[in-house]
Amino acid sequence: MGYLLLILGIALWIGGHLFKRLVPAKRAAMGDKGKGLVAVALLAAIVLMVIGYRSAALVTVWVPPSFMIHISNLLVLIGFWFFALSGVAGTMSARVRHKQLTGVKSWAVGHLLVNGDLASILLFGGMLFWAVLSVILINKAEPTWERPANPSVKNDAIAFGVALVLYGIVALIHTWLGYYPFPVGGA
Structure with a gap:
């Protein structure tokens, strides 16, 4: 079920x-x-x-190597950063059109790297599929994009600070739910 x-x-x-x-x-x-x-x-x-x-x-499809945890954590943090960038005019905001969908893609790929069970593949693969398809449909319907005015490196840093706070909160929630997102013993 x-x-x-x-x-x-x-x-x-x-x-x-x-x-x-x-x-x-x-x-x-x-x-x-x-x-x-x-x-x-x-x-x-x-x-x-x-x-x-x-x-x-639980249906295990593959067993990810432990070093993928580091790559996954980085991709999830980058995903939060892109989400935060959607609210400020940073230099990255002026380079990436679909910041929130890019954030979802980074988040989904990060989770796919460390979760080899069928439910995770369906969930995170489904979210990745949705984000990619959304970008394609939006770009087709609206081929031109007006880049944000006055991008600022300072805003990139502010967005990254927001991303770090959100990342910490989500890591605490994951830990509370029993999914510790950080390697144990320096893996």
Whole structure:
């Protein structure tokens, strides 16, 4: 049952996000009421993914080498940094169009490197698929991009500081849930 809920959650997440890209006229016809409906669908998707992931039977597909933990942690931190960059005009903001989707891709790849079980591959692979597909669809629909004005290295540093704080909070939550994100014994 866990895998079914996980897959339904991923499908609902992807469908909810791509709804306006794939059928823009139908989404526009729904008006503001459609925003609420999509928000409820996305919240339901998160709940389904969490419940499905946590209850899915362990099926090991591959065993990642321990050194991947370091690479994974770096990619997750970079993912948080790109998310933070979406709110400030840093020099990286002026170079990367889809900062939040780039953050999701970095986060997903980082998790795929250290989780070789089927549920993780479905969850993080599904999120990676969604982020890549979203970038393609957005770029196709809106081929031009206006870069942020007045990018600042200072804002890059501020965004990185925000990313470090968020990373620390998420690491604490992972630890609380029983998933210690840092190598033990210098692995």
